[in-house]
Amino acid sequence: MSPPQVAPLPVPGSAAQYQPPASGAQFTPLSTPEWESSLDIAKRLNATTSSNTDPATVSVLEQGVADLVARYETEGPHRLAPEAVDLRNFIQDRLEGQQPPRQREALFRLAAQASGLLGYMAVNAGREVVAEAYCKEAEELAKEIADRALIMWVQGTRSLNAYYAGHYDEAVQWAEAGLQIAPNHPQAIRLQSNGRARALGKLGDRPGAERAIAAAEELSSDHQVAVGLTSCISFEPYGMARTLANAATVHVALANAPQVLAYADQIDELVEQSDSAWSQALVRLDVATALLAGPRPDVEHAMVLGRQVLEAGGGPPIRSVVQRAGELYAGASRWQDLPAVREYDDALRSWQSAPQTRDLATSAKMACLTEQTRRAANAAHSRPGRISSHSSAQHN
Known part of the structure; x- marks a missing residue:
């Protein structure tokens, strides 16, 4: 049995309409199909696959x-x-x-x-x-x-933005939004250590902050990340040294000076050998601030470390270094009669006189954060299980 006769498709825009043949009648197409030329097909393919890049x-x-x-x-x-x-x-x-x-x-x-x-x-x-x-x-x-990895990186940057604005609850939320995408992804290291752990430390949530640090360290081991100090802005996973530097910052907020010093000692050689003036400055400022905490503060040593940062310049001016240098002085202000503290104050004022540094140090937002810090310190004073007032003043 021969196949039934197939009518050609009508040409778009043609007035010809398909009319089914009468029973037993021979079908005659109303128009001849207009086939494209091979050149037309080649032109269309070229237009479709052409690129300006x-x-x-x-x-x-x-x-x-x-x-x-x-x-x-x-x-x-x-x-x-x-x-x-x-x-x-x-x-x-x-x-x-x-x-x-x-x-x-x-x-x-x-x-x-x-x-x-x-x-x-x-x-x-x-x-x-x-x-x-x-x-x-x-x-x-x-x-x-x-691109899941890039989306997670972006959420980590949003967490960082909220952290330096003093919105610690929001910083945790952005980090957790990134972790929900892929909690075991290498990008989760940054979200745990730089995002959740630091913000939870500011909120005084010691168990939560320590769990986040532990999760970051475990992920670092699982993914065999670089031992050294990766660039802070890199799209690559955090290296172990950067994760531990963040862990030190967490324990500054928790007023746990021995742990700050332990982490700093662990990464000291890697940080000093790196080209990152920011990391060198931030680790020293963390150590200096930790030295002001506890029952036997070492104010002289803390101020020496602070002046070393200022004398070295701290790298191009960025918010984190400017903010932390100011917080160190705020933490030492109750010893302002000591020569070492006065010398640090003088050095800080001189360092902050550079235009870009001054803009960061005197921005309305940072002034607001200082006031919020003082209020939080006063509210936390004498409460069991909370950060001591002078330590809160240093870090919030």
Whole structure:
């Protein structure tokens, strides 16, 4: 039995309509099908697969992102932000054209990374609202390509932003939002140590903070991360030294001086051998602040460490170093009659006189945080199980 006769598809836009043949009648098409030429097909294929971005350009842009990460700790946000903006805008110009799927996915990832870097820089520059806007953009772009690692990195940066704004509950929430994506992912190390642990320490939740540190250390072992000090802005998983530096900061907030000193001693050589002036400054400031806690404070030694940081410069000005240097003086202010404290105060005032440092030190938000710290210290005074008043004043 021969197959039934198949009518050709009507040409789009043609007035010809299919009319089923009468029973027993021979079918005659109402029009001849208009086949495309091989040239027409070739033109359409070329238009579909054409791109305004070749693989070599994608490689150059990837190197541009890597270069910003590599230079960040030596040049800082104020110097590199304009370059990052130029990179982000160039990537956007490419995205507004056409690319095959794989190149377009690469451009989405690069755009998300560039926005993420700008968000992180804005955190360090004390620009909270701008930081959140960049993070929101980075998150949405990363979601378009289902890049879980990058989404988790962005949530960690949001947690950092909330932390330095003094919104510790919010910092925990952003970190936990990232952990819900993949709790055993290498990016979870940062979310646990830099996100949950530090914010919980500020909230006085010792058991929660210690569990977060333990989780970060276990993940570091499971994923065999780098032993050394990774760049703070890197998209790679946290190295062990950076995780332990965060653990030291947690115990500063918990007024646990022996544990601060133990962690600092563990990473001292790695930090000193690194190119990170920020890490060197922050670890020394943590140790100095810890020396002011406990029943037998070592004020002289603490002030010496603080002056060493200021004399070395502390690297390009960023919020964390400026804020922590100020908190060290706040913690030592009850010994302000001691020459060492007065000398640190003089050095701090001189160091803060640089324009970018002064802007960070005198911002309205940081002034508000200082007042919140004093209120929290007064409220916590004499309560069992809470941080002592002078330690709270140092770290909140």
